[in-house]
Structures are given as structure tokens and as C-alpha cells.
Amino acid sequence: MSLNYRAGSVSFENVTKTFGDVNAIDKVSFTIEPGNLVTLLGPSGCGKTTTLRMIAGLEHPTSGRIMIGDKEVTHLPATDRDVSMVFQSYALFPHMTVAENVAYGLTASGINKIEAKEKSEEGLELVGLGGYGQRLPSELSGGQQQRVAVARALVLEPEVLLLDEPLSNLDAKLRRHVREEIRELQQKIGLTAVYVTHDQEEALAVSDRIIVMNRSVIAQEGSPRELYEQPASTFIADFIGDANLVDADIIDIKGDTAEVAVGSFRCFLPLRDFSKGRVKLAVHPSAIRLSKRDNQSSGLTGNVRRATYLGSQMQYEVDSEVGRLFVVDFHVDQAIAVGSDVAITFSDRGLAFVKTA
Missing domain, CATH: 2.40.50.140 (Nucleic acid-binding proteins)
Structure with missing residues (x-):
């Protein structure tokens, strides 16, 4: 296996993010242990997506400190962080084959084409799409396109995998199937994952821990069972x-x-x-x-x-x-x-x- 993963922790220490006069995140602190899948859950506008974007380096805190593993990344750009993101829209290039889409991040970072091709094939095998490399995204179902997006993120061998509402474009039956696949894959390779959703059932199904956010702060954090059976509010x-x-x-x-x-x-x-x-x-x-x-x-x-x-x-x-x-x-x-x-x-x-x- 040419793909190797080193799961990293994620820590927020009193992180605040403001947009003008609006506090999107207000003095938020939490730690995600290596190898865990933690879901940021909450209603629209609660701050969960802003939190994910700050882990990715797409937004930077107004104050506070962010750590990934033993490295402070508070003000580092996205390109200097060992994270990969799976977007809600999949963001696949329609003119590229599936294999070329998966290898895109590798070739863009300067890896030679032979190694990129090998890792692309391995990434597709990981998500159950071996043999689909020469197809175009338009020839795949929605669930298969989502798995291509996951493979593209995984071949970069990140310390942390970020998933932003990854199932929102799928129908209900397919959502259940794909979420089980994502959870099984995350556990199989032992990767740290941060998952954003507003769907309570989805969060309960896939998470080791859930961080529930409301009005820019953490309302409660715990295991799915703790949150369901012992709600704090x-x-x-x-x-x-x-x-x-x-x-x-x-x-x-x-x-x-x-x-x-x-x-x-x-x-x-x-x-x-x-x-x-x-x-x-x-x-x-x-x-x-x-x-x-x-x-x-x-x-x-x-x-x-x-x-x-x-x-x-x-x-x-x-x-x-x-x-x-x-x-x-x-x-x-x-x-x-x-x-x-x-x-x-x-x-x-x-x-x-x-x-x-």
C-alpha cells in the first residue's frame, strides 16, 4: 500500500471569529483526538461551517489559537496545512476522467505522474471504485461522484479529513448507504475526520463524538448516546x-x-x-x-x-x-x-x- 496516514489531533483554544460586528464564533475551545470522527452539528448560522473553514485555513481567527497535531496553524494558509476537504458540491472537473480528478491535487503539488497514477488507483480502490478511472464524472451516479471526491481528498494523505455537508445532494436512501461507507472507511484507515452536518440522525450514525453548536458557541459536546440520553439543555x-x-x-x-x-x-x-x-x-x-x-x-x-x-x-x-x-x-x-x-x-x-x- 503506497498510501500512508498519520492521524492528527485538532485543538481550538478560545477561538473567536468576527465578520464586521458579527461574532460567527465566540471563544470556542475543543480538542479532537487522533483517529476520531467528530461531527460539528447545529442549525444554520450556528458557526459550524466557519469552524470547519478555520481548520482548513480558508478562514483565520480574529483571536485564539488553532493546533493540528503538535503544530500551530492559526495563521497558516490552507496550502501549508496537512488537511484535505470534501466539499458539499463535490467540485469535480467535468472534462477530466475520474482518475485525473483523483490525481489532480497530487500532480498540482509536483508529484510525478507515475506515482500520482498509482495513488489515484489506490484511492479509487479504497472507496470501491476500482476500474472506474477512465469514466467521466457525468457517467457516475451521485453517490459514486461523492466517493470520487472522498478519494481525491484521501490520496493527499492528510492528517485530518474535513467533510462539509458531504451527503446533502443525495436522496435519503443513498445518504444512509454513503454515510456508512464513509464511517467504515474512516475507521479502516484510522483517520481523524471532522464532519459538518445539520442532520441529527446523520451525526448520531457516524460520530465518535458530537459538538453541538448554537449561536456561535458550543452548546454541548459528548458521545451520541450522551447527547441523546443526557441533554444539557x-x-x-x-x-x-x-x-x-x-x-x-x-x-x-x-x-x-x-x-x-x-x-x-x-x-x-x-x-x-x-x-x-x-x-x-x-x-x-x-x-x-x-x-x-x-x-x-x-x-x-x-x-x-x-x-x-x-x-x-x-x-x-x-x-x-x-x-x-x-x-x-x-x-x-x-x-x-x-x-x-x-x-x-x-x-x-x-x-x-x-x-x-
Whole structure:
């Protein structure tokens, strides 16, 4: 194998980036460990793409410090950084063959044509496109074009691979397939990767860690499971898991367990850093259990206002004594009709206290 990779770390230390009077990034600090795939996730305008562009050297901080490996790159141009970027638009040259597109960065940097050709072929093999080298980009599907863009970045043997919304031009089924390929490839070669997306499911599927950004700062950082099951705020709970946010009361505490009143329903949850009194509770849609109400029913009272069949699941909107709830139910063969009175209970997982700030 002629391609060799040395995974590098990435560190931001109190990095700020302003455009005129606007703070695009405000005193952001984080470290990405070598060999990890870390996703920058957040709504449009949160600062994630600006952060990626500063790693690439396409933007420079107003203040703060950026390290790649043991080298400070804060003010270095993109050409002096050991990174490669996969763009949202693929940016393939339509008049060049696939092999020529993959080799372009190598030949532009002065590598001889024989070595560039060898590495181009190896890059195409890595992404499952061996034998496609003489085709034109127009002869490939969208997913294949995306893999060519990844191969072109990989043959430069970067310390860090940057991916800017790499799947946004693909349909839903192909997005799932290509994201699995990217993740498998990243793990296979042990490369450090920084991945930007606004798609929560995509971030959960591919990441070792996720950095969620909002309004130019980091809202929360952690593993996919940590962010989904232990959101730090109402913003994270809503953005990551589409959670229902309801008022509840901690009525008793025993050790690390809280007894919680959600309307007339009682349950027990991990306390975390909360105390007795009124709290905000994040309830994931799949953690809500519905059953038709009768005289023996327990739980919250509710009424189904909307029911939507989506093949593998039912989605409901239910009016309840704690407000309107969004519910995901996988028992599609036991659908509940609109207008039905229901009893509402919660599973043991999928509920967490969240801070409102």
C-alpha cells in the first residue's frame, strides 16, 4: 500500500471569529483526538461551517489559537496545512476522467505522474471504485461522484479529513448507504475526520463524538448516546431528539434517584444535578406509551388529535394534561384512531431533566 496516514489531533483554544460586528464564533475551545470522527452539528448560522473553514485555513481567527497535531496553524494558509476537504458540491472537473480528478491535487503539488497514477488507483480502490478511472464524472451516479471526491481528498494523505455537508445532494436512501461507507472507511484507515452536518440522525450514525453548536458557541459536546440520553439543555433535547418538553416536579429524593410527578403520573429518574421543585423534563417521542383508556386505566389522560402512518411507525399528536405530545409508536398493527381517549405512560428510558438556560 503506497498510501500512508498519520492521524492528527485538532485543538481550538478560545477561538473567536468576527465578520464586521458579527461574532460567527465566540471563544470556542475543543480538542479532537487522533483517529476520531467528530461531527460539528447545529442549525444554520450556528458557526459550524466557519469552524470547519478555520481548520482548513480558508478562514483565520480574529483571536485564539488553532493546533493540528503538535503544530500551530492559526495563521497558516490552507496550502501549508496537512488537511484535505470534501466539499458539499463535490467540485469535480467535468472534462477530466475520474482518475485525473483523483490525481489532480497530487500532480498540482509536483508529484510525478507515475506515482500520482498509482495513488489515484489506490484511492479509487479504497472507496470501491476500482476500474472506474477512465469514466467521466457525468457517467457516475451521485453517490459514486461523492466517493470520487472522498478519494481525491484521501490520496493527499492528510492528517485530518474535513467533510462539509458531504451527503446533502443525495436522496435519503443513498445518504444512509454513503454515510456508512464513509464511517467504515474512516475507521479502516484510522483517520481523524471532522464532519459538518445539520442532520441529527446523520451525526448520531457516524460520530465518535458530537459538538453541538448554537449561536456561535458550543452548546454541548459528548458521545451520541450522551447527547441523546443526557441533554444539557432544552435546546439540545429538542434539536437532537425532537423531545417533548414538559413541566414536572421532583417530589422526593432518595440517593441518586428522584421521584417525579408529571401531572398525575409518577416515575423515578436519575437525579443528575437537580433538586426538589419544578423542573423541565425532556421526553423522547418513542418513550411515550399509549393505550386506549377504560375504567381500569392508569397514567395521564389524553386524546389523539392526529395519527400518521409511516410504514414502520405511527406518529401521533396527543393532547394531554401536560400539554400536546408528539409520540412515535412502532406498533403499526395496533393503530389508535383520531379522537380516541388514551392513557399515557412512559418507558424507563428516554426521559431526562434539562436546564432551561
